[in-house]
Amino acid sequence: MKRIIPFFQSLSLLRRPLTWLQIFLISGLLAAGYALWPSVQCALGDCGVKDKWCASDCSKQCSVAGFGLIPENTYGGRPPCRRVGSSCVQNFVPDVIGGNCNNAANCNVSELNPGTFNGENVYGRLYYAGSVRYFNVGTCNSSCSFVKAANAKEATCCVGAPVCVPSFAPPSVNIANAVIAPGHPLVFSQDPDQLGVTVTTISATGGSDTSCDSGQQNITAITVSIRLSDDTIAWINGPLALRYPGAQIKGSYPIQPTLTTTGLNTTTATTSFHFDPLDPGTYNITITATQGDGQSSSAVLAVPAFLLDSTITMPGQ
Numbered sequence: 001m002k003r004i005i006p007f008f009q010s011l012s013l014l015r016r017p018l019t020w021l022q023i024f025l026i027s028g029l030l031a032a033g034y035a036l037w038p039s040v041q042c043a044l045g046d047c048g049v050k051d052k053w054c055a056s057d058c059s060k061q062c063s064v065a066g067f068g069l070i071p072e073n074t075y076g077g078r079p080p081c082r083r084v085g086s087s088c089v090q091n092f093v094p095d096v097i098g099g100n101c102n103n104a105a106n107c108n109v110s111e112l113n114p115g116t117f118n119g120e121n122v123y124g125r126l127y128y129a130g131s132v133r134y135f136n137v138g139t140c141n142s143s144c145s146f147v148k149a150a151n152a153k154e155a156t157c158c159v160g161a162p163v164c165v166p167s168f169a170p171p172s173v174n175i176a177n178a179v180i181a182p183g184h185p186l187v188f189s190q191d192p193d194q195l196g197v198t199v200t201t202i203s204a205t206g207g208s209d210t211s212c213d214s215g216q217q218n219i220t221a222i223t224v225s226i227r228l229s230d231d232t233i234a235w236i237n238g239p240l241a242l243r244y245p246g247a248q249i250k251g252s253y254p255i256q257p258t259l260t261t262t263g264l265n266t267t268t269a270t271t272s273f274h275f276d277p278l279d280p281g282t283y284n285i286t287i288t289a290t291q292g293d294g295q296s297s298s299a300v301l302a303v304p305a306f307l308l309d310s311t312i313t314m315p316g317q
Contacts, residue, residue, distance in 0.1 A: 053106045054158035062107040063159040065099030068092060069125070070138035071118045072148055081140035088144035092137075097122055099135075101157035108133040109155040124148075126155060168217050169207030171289040173299035177201050180303055188276040190308045197283075197303060200272035204289030204297075217291035219269040225286045226255035229302070232281030240280075251278040277305035 047058040054060035070080050070092050078091045096117060099109035108131075112122055125136040125148065135155040138148045178201055185197045206217035228236075233249065241247045255275050263269035269289070277283060283305060288298040 049105060050101065050103075050107050054156070055160075060158045060160045062101055062157045065101070065109050065155065065157045066095045067097040067099065067112075067135050067153065067155075068094035068137065069097060069117070069122070069135075070140070070146065070151075072120045072138070072146065073118055075118045080138065080146035081144045083144055088140050090140045097135075099155060099157060106131070107156045107158050109135070109157065132156065166209045166214050167211040168209050168291070168293055168295065170295040170297045171207050171217065171219060171291045172205050173287050173289050173297055174203045174205070175287065175299045175301045177203070178301055185277060185303070185305050187280045187305050187307055188278055194276075196274055196276040197305065198272070198274045199285065199301070199303065201270065202272070202287055202301070203268060203270045204287075206267045206291045207295065216267040217293055217295075218265050218267055219263065219289055220265060220292055221290040222259065222261050222264075222269055222271045223288045223290075224257055224259060224271070224273055225288075226257065226275055227253045227284050227286075228279060229282040229284050232279070232283075235281060236279060249279055280305055280307035 047061070050062035051058055051060065054062055070090050072080060074080075075091060075093060080091050082089050082091070098113040100111045100113060101107045102110040109126065112126070115121065115123055125138075127134055127136070133155040134152040136149050137151040137153055138146065139151040141147050141150075178199055181198045181200070182195055185191070185195065188194060188196060204219045204222055206219050208216050228249065228251070236247060236249055257273040257275045259271050259273050261269055261271040271287070275283075281304070283303045285301040285303055286298050287301065288296055290296045
């Protein structure tokens with residue numbers, strides 16, 4: 001047996017605050033769904049006919065078009081093509097023609113705004129090739145003469161999502177925190193403990209993306225090259241040789257020490273190394289870091305090796 005709710009009783013339901021709240025929420029959801037439906041359709045690959053004409057997967061949309069061109073007539077006091085020395089300079093004017101796409105079935109440019117530019121009917125530059133329309137930007141030929149029917153650009157209003165191209169800074173090499181042990185190393189032949197020189201806490205950091213904020217490059221390699229400074233070579237061959245006849249450079253350069261490196265293929269890598277200084281003077285240690293995009297940077301660390309002679313002055317001391 002069906003239960004019949006009297007009319008006056010059904011009206012009483014509308015007097016309940018909860019009933020009106022439910023109606024309000026349902027109405028809001030329906031309105032939001034209606035507003036978002038086009039976006040949902042495109043997310044599902046079901047966009048409008050014009051957008052599908054641009055890309056069947058809805059990855060592009062039909063919006064507006066813009067063109068630059070080389071004017072047929074003199075513009076801004078300059079002819080279309082002119083000689084400057086041995087070069088031919090084109091009088092290209094960017095983004096001066098706007099295009100609209102009014103055809104319901106495609107995104108070909110159907111009208112230009114303005115249709116006339118600098119006294120020229122720019123519609124004459126539009127043409128069809130198959131089902132697609134093109135716009136002749138114009139060019140200057142090898143004789144530096146203007147050719148209007150050339151340098152064609154596809155005349156559609158299809159616009160893709162902007163793509164950001166990363167631009168990474170070069171890597172950086174930090175020698176400010178380098179630790180040199182011992183603090184005053186001796187020439188290896190005069191060092192009773194034969195400690196040599198140990199350098200630690202040198203780090204390299206990959207460059208950051210300066211365009212798209214997409215992160216940092218990884219450090220892929222660190223190399224070290226050790227040479228005597230030019231001043232040291234001149235000192236050994238000059239004043240030191242005069243004081244100690246027969247004094248000469250004993251080491252073979254550059255020295256490429258064995259490295260202990262951690263953190264390669266991450267954004268920050270650290271290295272350390274050891275070498276035995278056979279000659280007194282200043283050693284210029286070049287540390288080079290390379291990151292994933294091939295960019296490299298170097299820093300030079302100066303390390304002294306002392307000679308036991310209280311009456312002689314080393315270069316730079």
